[in-house]
Amino acid sequence: MTLRLAVTGATGRMAQEVLAAADERGHGTVPVSRAADRIDGFDTRSASDLAAVLSEERPDALVDFTDPASSVEYVAACAEAGVPAVVGTTGFSADQLAALQRASDEVPVLHAPNFSRGVAVLTDLVERATELLPEYDVELTETHHRDKRDAPSGTANALLDAIEGARTDAHATGERVHGREGLAPRDDGDVGVHARRAGDVRGEHEVLFAGGDESLSLTHRAGSRRVFAAGALDAAEWVAGRDAGRYDFAEVLE
């Protein structure tokens, strides 16, 4: 199946990977950028004209890796135009997530903070370890490139949700503790969260379980952004033509 895909944030790191990977799969693309008038060399449409672009080009789906406020705006345009949206952007507020939910009344919206298959498995393993290691201390560390804007990462937040959802022990009331400084002893149940930003690290997530004279560390490392682009395209191929609704990446992998 070949598709025609609108790709927003066309100058961005992820959009560039998506455009290249889509080309390799034989999909047609419509790159969309806020800076279309300043880009030479490829036919890029302006993000400010997105509504018109979607109604003229009728893409099978839009793939978005941008910024929360822009992403909400682009998905709203998809809802108006009847175009399915695949969203990889992270850092949404609760209100912004509610806006994506509203759009999903009109069109399919598949949002995932991480499009790697390995992270889908990591999430399952973290849930299982949480269930099997009650009352162990849990610490989460994520590492990303120096230009990442949001912290903790969207993946880290999803892993924290998974840990909290799987806890049924006395630690279930624990809180997320973001970094520690000064006198900051750990309370039972707290989940320490540590966000590191350095160089061009593509994305690493480690969940450490420690207790009972042992520790278990579950770690995922992305080797390149291609892995995320491949997952986003798998998602676009899966979501094209589906009914309106909210979908997640686990459904693509079933």
Ligand SMILES: NC(=O)C1=CN([C@@H]2O[C@H](COP(=O)(O)OP(=O)(O)OC[C@H]3O[C@@H](n4cnc5c(N)ncnc54)[C@H](OP(=O)(O)O)[C@@H]3O)[C@@H](O)[C@H]2O)C=CC1
């Ligand atoms: N779900 C997943 O698997 C993954 C998710 N991500 C997420 O994708 C998003 C983009 O990451 P990445 O490609 O590294 O980021 P970049 O900064 O490289 O690219 C983002 C692009 O978004 C566009 N954009 C639109 N509005 C804004 C705004 N207000 N501020 C900045 N840029 C804006 C810009 O493109 P233009 O000017 O051309 O419109 C920009 O180049 C992040 O939220 C990141 O966490 C990243 C990797 C994997």
Ligand SMILES: O=C(O)C1=N[C@H](C(=O)O)C[C@H](O)C1
């Ligand atoms: O900004 C990135 O680069 C990444 N962002 C996603 C996140 O916030 O979890 C996914 C991946 O780790 C890369």
